[in-house]
Amino acid sequence: MVSAADFACIREFLRRRSGVVLDPSKGYLVEARLLPVVRRHGCGGLDALVGRLRQGGDTVLERDILNAMMTHETSFFRDRAPFETVKRILPDLLERRGVSRHLTIWSAAASTGQEAYSLAMLLEEHFRPRLAGWRVRILATDISDVVLEQARTGSYGALEMARGLPDDYRQKYFVPLLGRWSISQDCRKLVEFRQFNLAAPWQGIPACDIVFLRNVLIYFDVPTRARIMEQMRTVLRPDGCLFIGGAETLLGVCDTFERLQGAGCGYYRPKGAR
Ligand SMILES: C[S@@+](CC[C@H](N)C(=O)[O-])C[C@H]1O[C@@H](n2cnc3c(N)ncnc32)[C@H](O)[C@@H]1O
Numbered sequence: 129m130v131s132a133a134d135f136a137c138i139r140e141f142l143r144r145r146s147g148v149v150l151d152p153s154k155g156y157l158v159e160a161r162l163l164p165v166v167r168r169h170g171c172g173g174l175d176a177l178v179g180r181l182r183q184g185g186d187t188v189l190e191r192d193i194l195n196a197m198m199t200h201e202t203s204f205f206r207d208r209a210p211f212e213t214v215k216r217i218l219p220d221l222l223e224r225r226g227v228s229r230h231l232t233i234w235s236a237a238a239s240t241g242q243e244a245y246s247l248a249m250l251l252e253e254h255f256r257p258r259l260a261g262w263r264v265r266i267l268a269t270d271i272s273d274v275v276l277e278q279a280r281t282g283s284y285g286a287l288e289m290a291r292g293l294p295d296d297y298r299q300k301y302f303v304p305l306l307g308r309w310s311i312s313q314d315c316r317k318l319v320e321f322r323q324f325n326l327a328a329p330w331q332g333i334p335a336c337d338i339v340f341l342r343n344v345l346i347y348f349d350v351p352t353r354a355r356i357m358e359q360m361r362t363v364l365r366p367d368g369c370l371f372i373g374g375a376e377t378l379l380g381v382c383d384t385f386e387r388l389q390g391a392g393c394g395y396y397r398p399k400g401a402r
Contacts, residue, residue, distance in 0.1 A: 130155050134178040138162070141181060142197050145190070146271050147327025147352040150197075161196045168192065195274045199347070202239040203291035205246045206342070210371045213390030214247070214338060215254055217369055221337055222258060224367060229261060234336045234363075235268040236326060237344035241279025241319070242288070244268035247340070248315035249301050267334065269324035280321050282311035327352055330359045339364055343373035350381060357382040361398055370396040 130138075138158050139150045150158070162174055169189055171177040180189055205211050225231060235244040244266050251259060251266075270276050289298060289309050302309040324333075326341075327348065339360065345353050361384055364370055370385065372378065374393065378385055385396040 148347040200239045204242045204293040209392035233266045233338045236341045238268035238270045248318040266319045333363045345376045353381045
């Protein structure tokens with residue numbers, strides 16, 4: 129059992145470093161997720177691990193704790209409706225960008241990359257001729273370097289491939305390699321991965337046409353969500369579109385975005401948009 133003091137230490141570390149707030153009932157989660165870290169670092173137990181965290185200065189240990197405590201659950205075309213909605217809104221958006229011929233999409237909590245590659249496949253499948261000669265960029269960011277490492281390889285095992293990916297997409301957009309599946313070069317080259325902490329002041333995020341900020345706000349407290357949304361206003365173009373998770377809401381967080389109805393899900397646009 130994790131002691132109350134050790135739980136408080138992990139909770140505070142996580143909140144400070146990532147904005148993620150652990151519910152006080154999640155003691156079991158701390159134990160389950162940190163036991164592999166305890167073993168990897170040769171600590172006698174969770175209490176010894178937390179002792180080393182308290183001492184400070186061990187950046188590898190800190191990184192491993194942070195990575196282990198994050199929930200990285202994701203899948204290809206997760207929830208489908210946001211992708212269907214992007215397909216519907218893109219023709220109008222591309223019309224508006226017809227002069228600059230730039231399209232920027234941000235997957236802002238990208239985990240192991242399935243969300244960003246799903247967007248790349250969607251563009252390839254439905255908009256390839258239309259986007260010939262355009263500068264298309266899908267920026268995929270996450271706080272965790274471990275998941276980004278896997279995302280960059282674009283290589284997925286049978287279980288990941290079985291979740292959400294239509295069979296014909298597997299044939300079209302993946303190649304079998306050493307018992308796994310690798311994303312095609314055409315999709316791979318659309319996506320750029322970068323480590324980025326949503327809870328810290330934002331720097332280096334380009335003006336975005338579409339943002340997927342899905343299934344991550346739920347881990348933050350309301351003030352952190354509000355700060356994130358304030359910064360989102362500065363990067364999302366006035367006629368851009370924001371998607372959050374199906375279980376997430378901006379109600380009580382900020383009132384600077386309006387909710388629009390998409391194909392089976394809502395999405396958001398800055399208020400006062402043309
Ligand atoms: C549940 S996954 C969501 C993945 C994907 N967006 C989806 O909906 O399938 C949440 C991701 O958010 C990341 N995350 C948590 N806190 C973060 C932060 N402060 N900044 C950036 N990413 C964060 C985690 O590392 C994790 O990969």
